[in-house]
Amino acid sequence: MKVPFFKPLIDDDVIAEVNDTLTRTTWLTTGPKVRLLEQEIEKLLGIANVLCVNSWTSGAMLALKWYGVGPDDEVIIPAYTYSATALCAMNLGAKVVMVDVKDDFTLDPEKLLENITNKTKAIIPVDIGGWPCDYDAIKSIVQSEEVKGRFVAENEVQTKLGRPLLVSDSAHSIGALYNGKPIAHAPDMTVLSFHSVKNITAGEGGGICLNLPADFDSQELYQELKVLSLNGQTKTAYEKNKVGGWRYDIIYQGLKINMPDICAAIALAQIKKYKEELLPERLKIFDRYNQNLSKYEWAIMQGVEDGGNRSSCHLYLVRIKGITEDQRDQMIQYLSENQVGVNVHYIPMAMLKLFKSMGYKIEDYPKTYELYANQITLPIYNNLTLEQVDHVCVMLDKAYQSLGIS
Numbered sequence: 001m002k003v004p005f006f007k008p009l010i011d012d013d014v015i016a017e018v019n020d021t022l023t024r025t026t027w028l029t030t031g032p033k034v035r036l037l038e039q040e041i042e043k044l045l046g047i048a049n050v051l052c053v054n055s056w057t058s059g060a061m062l063a064l065k066w067y068g069v070g071p072d073d074e075v076i077i078p079a080y081t082y083s084a085t086a087l088c089a090m091n092l093g094a095k096v097v098m099v100d101v102k103d104d105f106t107l108d109p110e111k112l113l114e115n116i117t118n119k120t121k122a123i124i125p126v127d128i129g130g131w132p133c134d135y136d137a138i139k140s141i142v143q144s145e146e147v148k149g150r151f152v153a154e155n156e157v158q159t160k161l162g163r164p165l166l167v168s169d170s171a172h173s174i175g176a177l178y179n180g181k182p183i184a185h186a187p188d189m190t191v192l193s194f195h196s197v198k199n200i201t202a203g204e205g206g207g208i209c210l211n212l213p214a215d216f217d218s219q220e221l222y223q224e225l226k227v228l229s230l231n232g233q234t235k236t237a238y239e240k241n242k243v244g245g246w247r248y249d250i251i252y253q254g255l256k257i258n259m260p261d262i263c264a265a266i267a268l269a270q271i272k273k274y275k276e277e278l279l280p281e282r283l284k285i286f287d288r289y290n291q292n293l294s295k296y297e298w299a300i301m302q303g304v305e306d307g308g309n310r311s312s313c314h315l316y317l318v319r320i321k322g323i324t325e326d327q328r329d330q331m332i333q334y335l336s337e338n339q340v341g342v343n344v345h346y347i348p349m350a351m352l353k354l355f356k357s358m359g360y361k362i363e364d365y366p367k368t369y370e371l372y373a374n375q376i377t378l379p380i381y382n383n384l385t386l387e388q389v390d391h392v393c394v395m396l397d398k399a400y401q402s403l404g405i406s
């Protein structure tokens, strides 16, 4: 049986929504479908003012740019994440400070305070695999008098907030719950990804969810970020296209990162049935993995629910007890030779050429290395059958047995 690592959901609903864009609205760039998608995200997360953009990376960059993050500033991220979490800050000239993680792959709040300096302008924890970070612990540090005392404000918004901006990397976690609520209620800004492999996809895309303290006007900020995402232009092409709407102004030095309607159409078809259909299907797959793998003493499984927290089941990260990185690689080779697509999320940044050349060393992040070395990501996507899940688990055991560990 062949089990691909990933297959995007392109069903009749997606085709109909894209068709509607091509044949009825005939509007390809940012327009009515993007706004509808923003409203569906707002409904799903129970939050107002979500701005869609063309990727997580550009959305996070926009959030940091709005806060005035630049050269000489520091941005704290976990050592265990995809490189985009770092690059959004590095591309603004800021220095990335990596902090080690805890056993659930998320930023370790106990290591946070010691890394916050008078240059720290933002903190980007990551909901790895769809499992929410410990936002209560992170917030209690970020909002503490000690951290406020260290914070050096350099512009109006920084003065108003008076502390580092908390932006979550929620590229994986749309649909997850934190303290019984959908994500996006804890950080100041939550950035989503609608990249092709994500729970909901637009092909490429991202969303910025606003949740700043009450003295920030979220509606006003949505408008400001929208303009900033459009080269600083006061109107979208769609708005300019309305009768008498041609005149515009450029009021900021913005980015050009708006989401096109043709992309929003794909995500719109998926989000409409996400809560009732697509997410429950993912939960079933996740549970089946946990049920199957609980039979094996070598399997370190992943939690799906704990109190008010629930994963969005974006990635299934299994770990294999007691094996080395080399043995893990041998297992992956065995699985791919037997047509089971697996992956590793992630090769720690401190092991990648760019970051090594900048002086980051994996030895500084021992938990990150420990988790990475024996981690394998198993297939999980809508339309993956339970029969395929069972097969993946049987093959994973065979791959383990092939190591000849007694």
Ligand SMILES: Cc1ncc(COP(=O)(O)O)c(C=O)c1O
Pocket: 054, 055, 056, 057, 058, 081, 082, 084, 085, 126, 169, 171, 172, 192, 193, 194, 195, 205, 206
């Ligand atoms: C944890 C994490 N953060 C950020 C990103 C970047 O998302 P995008 O491709 O939408 O920029 C990804 C994408 O894979 C990711 O996995």
